[in-house]
Amino acid sequence: MGDTKFGIRHVIGAPVATTMLSQQELVCIPPRTAKFTLAEWELNNNAKSRITTDQQQLADKVLGECQRVREETEDRSKILKATSEMRIEERILDVEFNKNELCLQRKEICIELEAMSVYKTRLQDCLASLEQNALNICRKCLMLRDGRLGIDLVVDNVESALQEEISAILGAKSLLKRALEQLNEQMRRLRSTRYQLDRDLQYKQAAIDADKGSLTLKPTDTCLSIYEGYTNMDPADISTEEYNFYSAKNIQLAAKEVSSARPIRVFIDTLLKQVIDDLWAAYNKCNHAFNERIQATKLAKGNLEDMHREVTEKALAMQKNIELLKKAIADKEGYVGVAHTRLGRRAQRVGAELVKDSPGRALYYECEMLRHSTEQLQKMLQDATAALRYLSQTQIQLEEDINIKMNTLKIDEVDCMSLRVTMDYHAY
Incomplete structure (x- = not known):
């Protein structure tokens, strides 16, 4: 008989050189049939019945506890969700x-x-x-x-x-x-x-x-995500x-x-x-x-114009006066000529007729008076000419002053006041 250890039997007469398990022929031998007593059978049935009953009772307890926990966690989740939503709504209102x-x-x-x-x-x-x-x-x-x-x-x-x-x-x-x-x-x-x-x-x-x-x-949305990190889920640090x-x-x-x-x-x-x-x-x-x-x-300016008008009138009067003086002087030359001619003719008397009589004295006096009158007229002519010259200078000066006043009036009344009319101060 060969060795049956490990369910392997060596065949008698087989070559001894075949020693490796992979090279050996294996023969499966069924195990020995168990033989128990009736008491063992009844005891086994009772034990399995008790075990089954205990397992069923334990399963009932576990089922009840699971249902309780499921219901409790479901209620708690709904309450927490409702509370959070209420707080969020309150926060939104705030x-x-x-x-x-x-x-x-x-x-x-x-x-x-x-x-x-x-x-x-x-x-x-x-x-x-x-x-x-x-x-x-x-x-x-x-x-x-x-x-x-x-x-x-x-x-x-x-x-x-x-x-x-x-x-x-x-x-x-x-x-x-x-x-x-x-x-x-x-x-x-x-x-x-x-x-x-x-x-x-x-x-x-x-x-x-x-x-x-x-x-x-x-809870049934597909866009939900679960955080699995290690840092704090609430980063808010403001109270x-x-x-x-x-x-x-x-x-x-x-x-x-x-x-x-x-x-x-x-x-x-x-x-x-x-x-x-x-x-x-x-x-x-x-x-x-x-x-x-x-x-x-x-x-x-009005006063200057009045004075200018008066000076102009005076100048015209002086010009007429000068003309009259010149005419008077010219007229005196005839009288002087007559007097001098008479004296000259009376100077041609002969002998005792050449006497200083009253006509001679009158003629001599007439000549002196005519000379004096002519000198007076000449002096008056010089004075009138000088006065006319002064009047002309005054007239020119007055005209210059009037022009100055007209220039001033143009600047003040026309130029400046026209500009100042455009000045407008309003309330803006």
Whole structure:
């Protein structure tokens, strides 16, 4: 018999050299049939019955506990989900409330910016009008008045009033520029605040959209994801108090900037009114000085024209007088000739007839008186000629003075006043 260890039997007579298991012939031998007693059989059946009963009871307990846990976890999940949704809805309402408050403040800022833009335009228009219109006209009036001639080139009330008006315009420009700088700074602060509000509104809208999107999620959606990382699932590090403080701070900052902007507009209204009133006062004062100076110049011109007319009349009368003097002198030459001829003929008397008688004395006296009269007429002719020369010089001087006054009137009444009519101070 061969060895039956491991269920392998060596065949008798087989070559001994065949020793490897893979090279041996295997013969499967069935195991021995078990033989048990009836008591063992009944005991085995009872044991299996008890085990089956215990397993069924344990399975019933496990099934009941599983159902309880399933129901409990299901209820808990629904409650937690409902609680989370309620908290999200409450949060959405809170964020929307803050967003609405921010929107109201942003609207106020936009309204205030539009109003301040109008005030900025008013200030710029006023400054441009003062620089390009009023100031240039006043300076041009001063330049034009430098074209006055002779004695009329005088520092008068008009020049002083023009200098005062220029000073008033420059002072008004300085005040308006400072007001414009304050206005620009306030507008810059309002724009900065509006930018912060826009950014806060953007963040709040994004948060609302995210929360509303979260409310639409269902456990059966296919877009759900489960986080399996190790870091904290909630990265938020800002507390509710800090959030409320931040939102309230933005709202308070916007309200503060709006409140700060309104007094500036009131100040600009008051400033513009005061500036325009002062400029009108300076304008009216200068025009009054111009009118007074024009009336005084017209009066002086009228007096000069009256004197010129009188001098002209005197010169004509003097010319006639000179002609009469010349005629008188010419006439005296005939009388002198007659007297001298008579004396000459009487000087030809002979002998005792050459006597100094009364006719001779009368003739001699006549000659002396004619000579004296002629000398008087010659002297009067010289005086009349000199007077006529002086009258002519006075007439020329008066004409020059009248021309000077006409030039002054042209500058003041025509040139300057025509320019000043275009000066317009309004409320802007």
